[in-house]
Structures are given as structure tokens and as C-alpha cells.
Amino acid sequence: MSTPRTLAEKVWADHIVVEGEQQGDVQTPDLLYIDLHMVHEVTSPQAFEGLRLSGRPVRRPDLTIGVEDHNVPTMNINEMIAEPTSRKQVDALRDNAEEFGIRLHSLGDAEQGIVHVVGPQLGLTQPGTTVVCGDSHTSTHGAFGALAFGIGTSEVEHVLATQTLPMTPFKTMAINVDGTLKPGVSSKDIILAVIAKIGTGGGQGYVLEYRGEAIEALSMEARMTICNMSIEAGARAGMIAPDEITFEYLKGRPHAPEGQDWDDAVEYWRSLRTDDGATFDAEITIDANTLEPFVTWGTNPGQGVFLSDSIPMPESFDDPADKDAAERALEYMALEGGTPMKEIPVDTVFLGSCTNARIEDLRMAAAVIQGREKAEDVRMMVVPGSMQVRLQAEEEGLDKIFKDFGADWRFAGCSMCLGMNPDQLAPGERAASTSNRNFEGRQGKGARTHLVSPVVAAATAVRGTLSSPSDLGMTDYIVAPN
Amino acid sequence: MSLEKVVTHTGVGVPLRESNVDTDQIIPAHFLKRITKTGFEDALFSRWRTDEDFILNKEPYSSGTVLVTGPDFGTGSSREHAVWALRDYGFKAVISARFGDIFRSNAGKQGLVAAQVEQSDVELIWKELENNPGAEVTVDLENRLIECGSISTRFQIDDYTRWRLMEGLDDIGLTLRSADAIDEFEKTRPAIKPTTLPAKLSEV
Ligand code: SF4
Numbered sequence: 001m002s003t004p005r006t007l008a009e010k011v012w013a014d015h016i017v018v019e020g021e022q023q024g025d026v027q028t029p030d031l032l033y034i035d036l037h038m039v040h041e042v043t044s045p046q047a048f049e050g051l052r053l054s055g056r057p058v059r060r061p062d063l064t065i066g067v068e069d070h071n072v073p074t075m076n077i078n079e080m081i082a083e084p085t086s087r088k089q090v091d092a093l094r095d096n097a098e099e100f101g102i103r104l105h106s107l108g109d110a111e112q113g114i115v116h117v118v119g120p121q122l123g124l125t126q127p128g129t130t131v132v133c134g135d136s137h138t139s140t141h142g143a144f145g146a147l148a149f150g151i152g153t154s155e156v157e158h159v160l161a162t163q164t165l166p167m168t169p170f171k172t173m174a175i176n177v178d179g180t181l182k183p184g185v186s187s188k189d190i191i192l193a194v195i196a197k198i199g200t201g202g203g204q205g206y207v208l209e210y211r212g213e214a215i216e217a218l219s220m221e222a223r224m225t226i227c228n229m230s231i232e233a234g235a236r237a238g239m240i241a242p243d244e245i246t247f248e249y250l251k252g253r254p255h256a257p258e259g260q261d262w263d264d265a266v267e268y269w270r271s272l273r274t275d276d277g278a279t280f281d282a283e284i285t286i287d288a289n290t291l292e293p294f295v296t297w298g299t300n301p302g303q304g305v306f307l308s309d310s311i312p313m314p315e316s317f318d319d320p321a322d323k324d325a326a327e328r329a330l331e332y333m334a335l336e337g338g339t340p341m342k343e344i345p346v347d348t349v350f351l352g353s354c355t356n357a358r359i360e361d362l363r364m365a366a367a368v369i370q371g372r373e374k375a376e377d378v379r380m381m382v383v384p385g386s387m388q389v390r391l392q393a394e395e396e397g398l399d400k401i402f403k404d405f406g407a408d409w410r411f412a413g414c415s416m417c418l419g420m421n422p423d424q425l426a427p428g429e430r431a432a433s434t435s436n437r438n439f440e441g442r443q444g445k446g447a448r449t450h451l452v453s454p455v456v457a458a459a460t461a462v463r464g465t466l467s468s469p470s471d472l473g474m475t476d477y478i479v480a481p482n
Numbered sequence: 483m484s485l486e487k488v489v490t491h492t493g494v495g496v497p498l499r500e501s502n503v504d505t506d507q508i509i510p511a512h513f514l515k516r517i518t519k520t521g522f523e524d525a526l527f528s529r530w531r532t533d534e535d536f537i538l539n540k541e542p543y544s545s546g547t548v549l550v551t552g553p554d555f556g557t558g559s560s561r562e563h564a565v566w567a568l569r570d571y572g573f574k575a576v577i578s579a580r581f582g583d584i585f586r587s588n589a590g591k592q593g594l595v596a597a598q599v600e601q602s603d604v605e606l607i608w609k610e611l612e613n614n615p616g617a618e619v620t621v622d623l624e625n626r627l628i629e630c631g632s633i634s635t636r637f638q639i640d641d642y643t644r645w646r647l648m649e650g651l652d653d654i655g656l657t658l659r660s661a662d663a664i665d666e667f668e669k670t671r672p673a674i675k676p677t678t679l680p681a682k683l684s685e686v
Contacts, residue, residue: 017667018660026641031660033667035675043561045517056654059664062679071515085515092517103681111683121684124676136560136584152562152588153519154653162657164664168640200502201554201580234557236583254682261674268674300502321501321552388684420511439506439558441529 004275006172007241008207011147011272015130017164029166035129035146036063037159038115039102041093042070042420043134047157048096056161058100063163065124066097066104069114071421074383074410077107086421100160113386113412116140116354120224121388123253127242127269132159137354137436139230143223144250145242145272147207150231170237171281173206177214179288184469186364187222188356188434188453190214191229192294192304193286200302203235206282209274210240214288220249221360228355229436232301241273293468295341296438296451298329303438305341307456307468313337332440333448334428341466344450348431349461350443351454352383352410353417356434359392361385361454366401368458368469373405375464380407381423383415407461419444432460485593487650488623491574493547495619495630496537497611501552505585508556508564519566526567538571542616549576550607550619556585556596565592575621577628577637579604590643591653595621597628597637606633623648 005013018031037060039047044066051058058064071086081087090107097104105111111118116137119125127145132138134156141148151159159165175194195202208230215223223240230238247266250256257265296304297311303326305312314326314337330337335344351357351365362384374380382402384390390412393399399409415423417435419442425431427446434457438449450466459467500507513525530536537543549568555578556564565588568576575595589596610631611617620629621637623644628635646653 018663026645029642031657031663033664033671036678042514046519046562049517049519054654062677065678089515089517103678122682124678126676129675134560136558150560150584152560152565152584152591154562154588154591158654158657161654162661162664163668164657164660166642166653166657168642200557204580204583231558234554234582254684255676255678257674257676264672265674268672300504325501418511420514437506437558439504441510442506445510445529 004278006274006278006280007145007209007239007272008147008170008172011128011130011145012169014128029168031164032130032167034063034132034159034163034165036119036124036131038119038131038133039064039066039156040069040115040133040135041089043153044096044156045089045092046153047134047160048100050157051160058102058160059163061101064102064160066093066102067112067115067118068093068105068107070414070418072107072413073422074413074415077411083422110387110391113388114354114357114414116228117358117385117389120144120220121253121386123250123256126250126265127246128272132165136231137228139236139238140224140228140354142227142230142237142239143220144246145239145269147237147239149236170207171205173203173208173235173282173284174280175208175210176212176283176285177210177288178212178285179214180217181214181288181291183475184455185291185293186453186455187218187225189291189294190286190288191226192296192301192451193291195229195233195302196294196304197286198233198284200232200300201234203230203233206235208233208235208238209280210238211274215240216243219360220245221358224358225355229301232436242269293453293456295456295466297333297335297341298326299332299438299440301436301438301451303329304451307341307466310340311335311337342471343465345430345465346378346432346450346460347429348425349378349380349457350416350431350433350435351457352381352385352415353435354385355436356454357383357385357389359389361434362389362393362398363396365454365458366398368455368472368474369405369462370401372462372472374407374461378461378464380405380461381410381416382407383410383423384412386412416443418442419447432457432466485650485652488574488593488595488647490620490622490624491547491595492618492620493574494542494545494616495548495550495607495611496543496546497608498537498549498551499608502554502557503551504558505556505561505564505582506558509561509567514561514563520570522563522567523570525563526571545572547572547574548619548621549573550604550611551576551578552604553579553601555581557582560584562588565589565594569594577604577607590647593647595623595639595647597621597639599628599635599637603633603635
């Protein structure tokens, strides 16, 4: 009998082109084949430049796809991009796509959107594939049982030229999430709790596999939210075993297999689950029954607490480095230890990003605000993750709910998730944001970010202070029903 | 294309007493709009450099080439610009107790040594560099050794990266030596796997 293997080990093994070997005292890495390479305007120009300089073609344009997402505006998209440096980058991508024969979904195209929303939506992200992109949140695609990770620009060039990457095997960590989520608690709260537990460096060197009852109960959208933020736990990749929910999501998508191919694919996909008796290098367990809506108070995603709690006192940290980090964070955030989270007022609510701007996220938020009024001084921006999400939302009438509420209804892009397009926070402005990073200056110079789930974002827009749906009297509210 | 070989480097050490220095701090996002691969020296730690007390604004640290920093350096986004900014500023090595995975891998590709040591060693080197501003740090890849004043400690770096740095080898060139194996692999790749072309679109 063969040795029991984990999901990650199976996918890895199926992609080894050249196995690493001991050469003297050097262990060479494995050369891995890459099934899908996604590029965007920010991390690709220098890679294409490198190809041109060395006279190399793109080896597999048919395994490559480009989108414009990071620095594009989310309004007036039919006008020329106003900001010259952004325009230059987008133009460079368009020129490169044309020169090297790569499929590109540009601003205004019905398939345009954030790279990690577009891949799954087109059915290009499939179980058992290797997926890379010059973007750390490529981990999102692991929700399908793909081995997906972010790469740097030199690696982008490497994949363009060779369709492979030399990689040293990861270690594996099981994240068991048992139990059932309470009403109003979502997958965003699971991953924030995981990060608070293992720390922002806890996953370094590992592929995380999320498993257990609470994970199996989640929709694909909710699973993507979890895998997306694996990088915030320090891990380059996160994975979830493909199951009926995965197959259901994929069936009928533009690039999903059809007919006999579909049956063959499903059979292969089923074989990918971690074998009974396989061992992980590390393992942690989280009890979903005990989770509550989670929100960050500091400037890294590990600095979070339950929304019902207060900001911790810096003195309460045992580790002096953690205490210093807390002090620095609180100074930047203009907050004090001991303040109840629910008393913190925000200026802006941002519902968007590759973490939480899929159709289900928009539905959940819309359900919370429907029939309610927005807090007067709060600005709310809703930025669908892709044009398809936007179109779907409009078909369902969600856009009306947002607009009636007084929210800004935008076109697709990374938007306020990072300060490199027109959607930015002003210095000192405070946001409840469904994105993934609360780093200093991430959403604009001097901007202050609290990471939250879509339903917390929506409830916060109603009350004006960090809030959960239960603060609005919603008690039987179930998040992410399948 | 090949890189400059790095075997050993000696230069002024810069004690950066910060942990969790993510790539957004190393280089803020708006610098990512450039489409060149060099000239990022002005972007390094740009937000912090507006503070005149920031270490790189002080002599003799401003001409430093070895950055000695707290744990979890280079976490966050995949931007290789973080490495380019350090490289363009003149840094040849970064010493920390823990690095972000993607940062570490990017560093190795640009000839920047990411040397991992215990935090207790970082503390010792910090003290030395603060007590003797301008003190030099030697990073000896051959022997995996860091030396600074009377401190001498071994550092960790994976064998393969070390070898490539010492040989100045370009990754793509190395991989293309296996072009035949890639051709073979592609022949056996199952036909059910997706391709992006011909493009199929969502039904609207
Ligand atoms: S939405 Fe944010 S995290 Fe996601 S790809 Fe865009 S910038 Fe990166």
C-alpha cells in the first residue's frame, strides 16, 4: 500500500517535471509545472521586459491570462485613466498582451475584475491544478483544492518563459475547524481567528489545509475568503479539499470540463482528498462554536479581537516585541487600550476586494442594510470583485438596495483595498473594510483600517460605529447559507 | 543573463529596531506604478524617511549596506519591488530572525542575501551597531558566518539559494537546461486540464 498523503502532497507530486536531487551538499528544488498563470498590470511589466531583453517568447500563452485590476479606477471607466503612471502601466500590459499573444480582460470588458475573482468565475481555477500569479492573494484559489501561491516578478518572468518554477517542498499544516458557526459569524471571522491564534508569521513555510465540519459546511465563496487570507497568517498557500460543493460551483462555468471530460475530471478531483492516516507537520484546532464576529484593532491582521471585546492593553502582552508593536499600532490607529471595539466610530465602510466582494458577500451585506438607514456621516463604497459580480448583483436588484441606502455603487477593481488607484482614504480617516490588510498606509497615507466581515461592514454602516448584525436586532441571521 | 556572484560582503550595519516590517513599509504601493526594474532607491522606507530621526537619515547609517532588523521582515504582499528598493539603495544583505516567504525567495533572485539568525543574535548586533555607529558587518556566505565586532554567529540560508548566489546563476537559464523534460511532461499532461485559449466567456 502506498503511504497516505495529504492533498498538498498529491497536487505537488502530480506536477513534478524534474525531481530535486542531492548534488554534493546542495539539495536542488523540484521543478514544478504550472497549469495556470495569471498576470496583472502591476507585477508584470518588468517580467515582460526581461523576456524581451533575453529574446524569449511566452512558452504557453494558452495557460496565461491577464486582467487589469490593481490601479484602475472604479468609476468613469470609459474615460482614459486620468493618472499618468497608472495609465502607463495599464498600457504596458495591453502592449505586452498583444505582443506575446496573451488573453487580456481590460477595463470595460464584461470579464474584467480582480484576478482572484475572475479565475474561479471563469472556471479556470480547478481542483488539482497549480496556479500562480504575481500577487500574494493567489492563495485564494486553494479553496478549490488547487495549489496556488503568489510569486515575485522574477518568478513571473520565469513562468512566462518556462511554464515551470523551481520550488522547495512546503511543510503541511492542518487547520481543523470543528463545530458550527453561530448566526452572524462568517468565514472571515474563522480566518481572522486563525491568524490571531497562530500569528502573522505562524504559517511561514507551510501550506495550510483547512478542514473539518465547519469548513465543509461553507460555500465556495466563503472558502475563498479563508484561503485568501492564508498569506496574512504567513503561509504562501492554503487549500481545501474539493467536494460536492466545489463540483457544483464549477459545473457549467465557461472553462469547466464538459461531457466525458467532466466525469473524468470529477473522478480525479475526488482522489485528491488527504488520505486517512496522512500526517501533517503541524496541526491546530479551532472550535467554530466559540467564534464571534472578529475585528482588528491594530496594524497587522493578527491584532484582532472579538467585536464584543475591548482593545487589549499593551501591558497585557507577555512578549516585549508584541507590546511594542501594540503600542506603535495604537498610536497609528489613534486608539487606546481598554476601549470597547463597538464604541469606535468609522468614517468609511468599504465592501470590496478579493477577500469579500463576491456575489454572496454582496448578498449578505445587502440583507443587513435592506430597509435600514445609513449613519449620516458614514460613506459606504461597494466595489464588486468583478464585472460579472456587478452584473449579477444588478440582476438581483442588489445595486438598488445599496444605492437607496446611500452607498456608492462602483465598477470592479481592487479599489480601496490598496492605495494605488483613485479610491483612497484621506490621512487619519478610519474605515471598516472587508479587505485583507490593515497595514499602515495600506488604504492611503495615514489611513486607519479595521478588517471586518461583510455583515459587520454593513451593520457598521448603519450604526456608524463598529457593529454586528445582532446589534441591529438581527438574531436568527445565518451567514453564508449554502 | 547572470547575476553578480556574492561570496562575502562587508559593509556598514544598520540597526532597524522594528518587527513585522511588511512590504508596504519597505515600499509603499504608489511606487509600484513604475515599469522599470531599477531606480527604486528613493522609494525604500519612503514614509519613514520623512522622519528625520529615522535611522537611514542619520550618518553613518545612511551609507549602510547590511540591514539588521526585527523578526517577520518582508511579510505581506509579493512585490519584488521591496527587494529592488533595498538593492538599489545599496543593501547587500538583510539579517533577521524570520522573513516573509515570498520576500526571501525574491531576495535570492536579486543577489540580496537574506540571512536568518536567532533574535538573541540580532539583539547583540543591534547593541554593537548602536554603541559603535558605522561598525561594519561581514556576511560570509561561504561559511554562513556573520561577524560584527566581537560577535560571530552562524546564519541560516537554504543551500540552493546560497549556491546560486555564490555562482551568480540566473534561474531561467538553469531551468531551460531542463527544456526536454518540460516537453516530455507536457506530452503526458491530461487533456482535461483547462486552457485559457481559445477564450470562453460567461453567458450574459
Ligand atoms: S483586492 Fe487587494 S488583496 Fe486582492 S488582489 Fe487586489 S490589491 Fe491584492
